[in-house]
Amino acid sequence: MNFEEISVTPSSPHVGAEIDNIDLTRPLSDRQLKELRAAFLKYGVIFFREQDIGFEHQMALAERFGHVHIHVGGEGTASKPAPGYPAIRLQHFDKDSKRISGEVWHSDQSCAEIPPAGSILQQKIIPPDGGGDTLFASCYAAYDALSPQMQAFLEPLSAEHDGAKLFDRGTKTVYPKAVHPVITRHPETGRKVLFVNAGFTTRIVDLPKDESEAILNYLYAHIAKPHWQMRFRWRPNSIAFWDNRCTQHFAIWDYWPNVRSGYRVQFEGAVRPDR
Numbered sequence: 001m002n003f004e005e006i007s008v009t010p011s012s013p014h015v016g017a018e019i020d021n022i023d024l025t026r027p028l029s030d031r032q033l034k035e036l037r038a039a040f041l042k043y044g045v046i047f048f049r050e051q052d053i054g055f056e057h058q059m060a061l062a063e064r065f066g067h068v069h070i071h072v073g074g075e076g077t078a079s080k081p082a083p084g085y086p087a088i089r090l091q092h093f094d095k096d097s098k099r100i101s102g103e104v105w106h107s108d109q110s111c112a113e114i115p116p117a118g119s120i121l122q123q124k125i126i127p128p129d130g131g132g133d134t135l136f137a138s139c140y141a142a143y144d145a146l147s148p149q150m151q152a153f154l155e156p157l158s159a160e161h162d163g164a165k166l167f168d169r170g171t172k173t174v175y176p177k178a179v180h181p182v183i184t185r186h187p188e189t190g191r192k193v194l195f196v197n198a199g200f201t202t203r204i205v206d207l208p209k210d211e212s213e214a215i216l217n218y219l220y221a222h223i224a225k226p227h228w229q230m231r232f233r234w235r236p237n238s239i240a241f242w243d244n245r246c247t248q249h250f251a252i253w254d255y256w257p258n259v260r261s262g263y264r265v266q267f268e269g270a271v272r273p274d275r
Ligand SMILES: [Fe+2]
Pocket: 101, 102, 106, 107, 108, 249
């Protein structure tokens, strides 16, 4: 697609693009929405700068892409719901934080039967000395780089994703669990995706425990290679808007005791992850 309304600057060869020439406090035209959707699908994560949007605008933006998704992590998570906006999670970390959200390679909520299709995260306060960057990886490129033999080996396998792995902090909450194919096909682009992540995936259900562990550890290390990732440096009122079906991300907590504060909304996928 030709981008006529928005400007699009790729961030790296495999993942990410910065979008300019748009004001997200104003309703999107059909053409703008079409172009944003095309950029989102092509680059996996799109970034905006200097967009001072509040909860209402963030919800409205998400709803142009899908139904908003309510977080399934329970109370073990480091984020909290925004008062009056159950679909918005506050991600506020400061000197009193014991941990932050997402300091491991993961896709959001892959423990859900239908994980969110997309997440929109805005930062309002950024540490004064830098830090708090987010890494993004393309799971298309990670899949493409595997040998045909490894791709064929992984193709029929499925893996369990368990919310307790990331969220459980000794609470009595029962966390969601789901089994998804190790290799999925993106429902909109048709491209194949390496769909296991260190945050939620617990085991490959078709293999004995030791083989499952060895293969998963190899795949986690593979996804974490720098070749298909990029690093996003936030500024106040930056937004990252990622396709949760084909990317993973990692939030770096290198800014303690400084404050990083923002909020996220997610929208639902239409179908279960499938081959
Ligand atoms: Fe996340």
